[in-house]
Amino acid sequence: MLIKKSISDQLSTLKQLPTLPHILLQLIRTCNQDNIKISEIAKVIEKDPSLISKIIKLANSAYFSPSRKIVTAEDAVGFLGTNAIKSMAICSSVYEVFHKTSTNAVFNMKLFWWHSLKCAIIAKLIAKATKFNGGDEAFLSGVLHDIGKLVMWVNFPRQYADLLKVHASQPDLVLAGESQMGATHAEVGAWLLDKWNFQSFIADSVLYHHYPLNRILHALPLVKMIYVANALSTVSNDGLADGFEAAQVVFGFTQTQVESLLSEADGELKSVSESLGIEIEPQVSKETITTESDRDRRKDLAQEVRDRSLLLGTIQNLLGAADEQAILRESYHGIQTLFDVNSVLLLVYNSESQALCGIALPEDTQFAMISDLFVPAQLEHSLLIQCLRKGKILDSFSRTSDPMPAILDEQIIRFLGREGILCLPMIAYRETVGVMVLGMDSVEYSHLSAQLKLLKMFVDQAALALHVHQLKRSQVSQLQAERLGASSSMARRIIHEVNNPLSIIKNYLKILGMKLSTHNLAQDELKIINEEIDRVALILRKLNSFSDDRVREAEAVDVNELLSDLLKITNESLLDHFNVKLHFDLEPNLPAIMADRNSLKQIFINLIKNAFEAMTEGGNLRVQTRHIAGGLGDEPLLGGPDYPGYVEIIISDDGPGISEEIKAKLFEPFATTKKDNHSGLGLSIVHNLVKTLKGTISCESALGKGTTFKIRLPIGTGSEP
Known part of the structure; x- marks a missing residue:
């Protein structure tokens, strides 16, 4: 199975990647052993009270209708068989893994499980009709055939929701959109089953269930069964026409046979779902859609309130920062906390040199390199300068007019060690403050694109904090200049007024010294007075250089x-x-x-x-x-x-x-x-x-x-x- 490297890398590092319980993995390994005793399987099941309860409840359900009550794990294994035990345990566990996943009108979890269970039951009935011995494998494959959708929904909720909103009734376009994301749900599901060490034919049935019909004709039986079962459990704009065609072409079923099979599947669906403890919903009424939509809007509103509360707390810290370093530290912390971005570069605009200058914290290991970063405003092709001049958020991922980035931009991307950069203008009171550069990969960019409004709010506040600090510093400089001006004027007057009497005093001291004998004790005192006058002259010279404008x-x-x-x-x-x-x-x-x-x-x-x-x-x-x-x-x-x-x-x-x-x-x-x-x-x-x-x-x-x-x-x- 081939998955684009980008999606493979993403899947390998997903935070929400589902994992099967350890006891279930042990059960799968035990069931796969040759000549395994029923008692050995029962021992594994008995390690998990929850699993014992589910399997005994399943064995006693109306779906299996046992002739006597099943009370032990060993009796349940003997009655159901190892393959059925394995299939039912996996089905129930996968449901539990995703049971608490939040859904809405776009992705309805109950409807998802209705489709998956119906596909599983139809696949098992097809196996029976075609005398295929792996009925339990067919059931398990049907349950898991769309598991890739769950993985994509959990890990890429905004992207996947946007895709489903537009193309929910057009499966081919959904697949095309998934491919644009990096892999289809079929590829993701097969990848996950490989990771869970499932039998390769089960993973194959998941991988190929959306392939063209003419390619399925020469596949192994399990792949054919899941393909047809999926088509028969999917109601498209043409009803079940595609499913009837697939059943006729692949297995030679007549319409009457298919209708009988579907009727039997519908009869078993409720019983199976209740036995497995899985909630299903065959269709979503208009009333339910409205309720789910309202719930979705309320959830989005609650999330926005939480985000804004967190933003407010961060902004308060930002505006309370005492100096440039404190502002920088709070800016970095805010970006990392609110948006999970760790590669941040801040450049302030120097109006005198007409350039963006990098600023960094002293504890930054790359302090010297960042401090040396100097981007003159004349470099018009740089994304940073375009962001500065246009006052717009720009990124290296969606540039189309100039596909070749400036060398400086490439250097910064390499320096940050990411696939690209997002540049945000820092403007306060219509004054240009600088540019904040975030380094990120394309996946991070796609996630962050939905938060640009919140991100812009934060960057605006960081710009305001820096601008206020610059104004304070400017006011201090102005006061210093006024103080210097007053001191300079006074210094010139002092120099003029003091130099003349000093010269006269030195001359009189020289005359006085000449009148005294060389050995007169007063000569030493005159020497000290001369030295002090010279020191006064030195101070005047310093004042002179200070006041020289x-x-x-x-x-x-x-x-x-x-x-x-x-x-x-x-x-x-x-x-x-x-x-x-x-x-x-x-x-x-x-x-x-x-x-x-x-x-x-x-x-x-x-x-x-x-x-x-x-x-x-x-x-x-x-x-x-x-x-x-x-x-x-x-x-x-x-x-x-x-x-x-x-x-x-x-x-x-x-x-x-x-x-x-x-x-x-x-x-x-x-x-x-x-x-x-x-x-x-x-x-x-x-x-x-x-x-x-x-x-x-x-x-x-x-x-x-x-x-x-x-x-x-x-x-x-x-x-x-």
């Missing part, structure tokens, strides 16, 4: 050359005081950037000096450069001549690291990890200079794990006018 001229700068020159200088001035080893990894042929050289010097000197000062007991300082053209990890994706990309400078040390408290406000003025009354302006100045150069700066650090600063500067653009 002049428009700077951009020029082509070779970043590698500039770093090499600066590191030569710092080698001479800093290595004497710090036991630090320098490591370089400068990418050859790095493109030049248009920037102000002095601003770059100030940025690099600040960061390098900070790294040295952090490693008081020695360590390693690593400086790395590389060209980024909008790629993922180690697989760059070129953006074309109109988008040359970015130069990234990474400066890292293995010092003591930075606490989360300080890191949260690292680039704010007056925030510092240093002691001895440091001003805490250095990193604020660095941040402002990088921003002026239209770049970005980020910090990765943890206590005891060192610190890494990443600066990205655009190629081919200068500073802000």
